[in-house]
Amino acid sequence: MNIVKVGMADLNVARDPDILRTVGLGSCVGVAIVDISSKVAGLAHIMLPTAGKPDVENPAKYADTAIPMLVKQMQQKGAVVSRMVAKIAGGAQMFSTLNQNDLLRVGPRNVEAVKMSLQLLGIPIRGEDTGGNAGRTIDFSAADGSLTIRTVAQGVTTL
Amino acid sequence: MVDPLLRLNDFQLSVLKEIGNIGAGHAATSLSVLMQREIDMNVPRVHVVSLQEIDEIMGGAEQVVVGVFLRMEGDISGSMFLVLKLESAEMLLKVLTGFEGNGFTEFEQSALMEIGNILAGSYLSAFSDFTKANIHASVPAISIDMAGALLNAVLMHVGMYSDTALVIDTEFWQGNELVDSHFFFLPDPGSVAAIFKALGVDFA
Incomplete structure (x- = not known):
C-alpha cells in the first residue's frame, strides 16, 4: 500500500490498495470520488470556487475545473462515471475574527461550488464533513472508499 | 503566460532578501523592547514556491501551531503571517505575562495577537519607509490549528x-534559543512589480 500525497491546488488518482492523502485542509475542500467496482479513487484539494475562464494554468485549483479533470483521469484508469460516488470535507473558516473581506468566506463558497460541479456530473454525495473552523487532514482509501478525517480537537472520524 | 515570479533573477531575489532583512530587523528590535530580552533574527530566506509544495517550507503541515494573520493594503498589498510552535508561544507568554497554564484563553490569545501585531507593524513601517509606499495593516486574526490548514486560508x-x-521567511532567536517560529511576508502576486518599481529595480 502506498500513500499518494495531494498538495494544495492539486489532484491525484489511485487504485486499490493505495491511499490518497491531503494534509491540513483549511478553507480548501477535499473532494474524494470513488468507483468501488473498479477500485479507482481520486482526490482533489480545491482552493477556490470558480475559475471564471475556460483555460486556466492549474485546473486543479478551482472546483469547476478540478472535478471534471479528476473524473476524466479516473475514467482513464477504468472508472465509470455512473458508478462514482463522492465524499467531501473541508471548507472551514480558519480565522473567524477577520470578516472585512468576502474572500474569507471562501470556505462555504468552495463547498457550494463543489456540490454544484458534482451535481452537474451526476455524482451523488455519500458523506460530508464541511464548515466549522477546524483544519482537517483526510485519507481516502481506494479499496473501500472510506474517508478518514483527523482534526486537532475532535480526533478521528470516518465517513 | 509564464509566471513572472519564476523568472526572478539572483539580483532581484537578493533585493527581496534585503527588504526582508530590514523589515525583520525592525521587528526583532520591537520584540526585544516588548519582551525586555535580546531578540535576534537570521538572514531571511526567499522562496518562490508552487502552491502544491508550499507546506514543505514550513515543515509538518499537520503540526499544531499558533498562527497570527494580517493583511496589508495600500500601494502594495500582501499578507503577513506569524507561525509559532506551541512551545515557543508558551515561552513568549511566560516572559510577557508569567503564563504557566496549559491551553490558551482569550487573554493569552490576545497577547499573542499583539505580538503578531507589533512584529508586523514594525516590519511594515520599515518596508514602507524603504519603498516610500503607503501601506497599512488590518487588525490581526489568530487561530490555533494545523499549520497546513492555516496556510490554506x-x-x-x-x-x-x-x-x-x-x-x-524569517526566524527569531532569543539569546541562544530559537523561538521556533516563522514570520512570512507574502506580497500579493500583483504587487511584486510595484515593489520592484518602488525600489528602481527592473522587473518585466
Missing part, C-alpha cells in the same frame, strides 16, 4: 492570481 489571496507564492 492565508494563501487564498495568492491563489486567486497565481500558482506560485513569493515567501520571505
Whole structure:
C-alpha cells in the first residue's frame, strides 16, 4: 500500500490498495470520488470556487475545473462515471475574527461550488464533513472508499 | 503566460532578501523592547514556491501551531503571517505575562495577537519607509490549528492570481534559543512589480 500525497491546488488518482492523502485542509475542500467496482479513487484539494475562464494554468485549483479533470483521469484508469460516488470535507473558516473581506468566506463558497460541479456530473454525495473552523487532514482509501478525517480537537472520524 | 515570479533573477531575489532583512530587523528590535530580552533574527530566506509544495517550507503541515494573520493594503498589498510552535508561544507568554497554564484563553490569545501585531507593524513601517509606499495593516486574526490548514486560508489571496507564492521567511532567536517560529511576508502576486518599481529595480 502506498500513500499518494495531494498538495494544495492539486489532484491525484489511485487504485486499490493505495491511499490518497491531503494534509491540513483549511478553507480548501477535499473532494474524494470513488468507483468501488473498479477500485479507482481520486482526490482533489480545491482552493477556490470558480475559475471564471475556460483555460486556466492549474485546473486543479478551482472546483469547476478540478472535478471534471479528476473524473476524466479516473475514467482513464477504468472508472465509470455512473458508478462514482463522492465524499467531501473541508471548507472551514480558519480565522473567524477577520470578516472585512468576502474572500474569507471562501470556505462555504468552495463547498457550494463543489456540490454544484458534482451535481452537474451526476455524482451523488455519500458523506460530508464541511464548515466549522477546524483544519482537517483526510485519507481516502481506494479499496473501500472510506474517508478518514483527523482534526486537532475532535480526533478521528470516518465517513 | 509564464509566471513572472519564476523568472526572478539572483539580483532581484537578493533585493527581496534585503527588504526582508530590514523589515525583520525592525521587528526583532520591537520584540526585544516588548519582551525586555535580546531578540535576534537570521538572514531571511526567499522562496518562490508552487502552491502544491508550499507546506514543505514550513515543515509538518499537520503540526499544531499558533498562527497570527494580517493583511496589508495600500500601494502594495500582501499578507503577513506569524507561525509559532506551541512551545515557543508558551515561552513568549511566560516572559510577557508569567503564563504557566496549559491551553490558551482569550487573554493569552490576545497577547499573542499583539505580538503578531507589533512584529508586523514594525516590519511594515520599515518596508514602507524603504519603498516610500503607503501601506497599512488590518487588525490581526489568530487561530490555533494545523499549520497546513492555516496556510490554506492565508494563501487564498495568492491563489486567486497565481500558482506560485513569493515567501520571505524569517526566524527569531532569543539569546541562544530559537523561538521556533516563522514570520512570512507574502506580497500579493500583483504587487511584486510595484515593489520592484518602488525600489528602481527592473522587473518585466
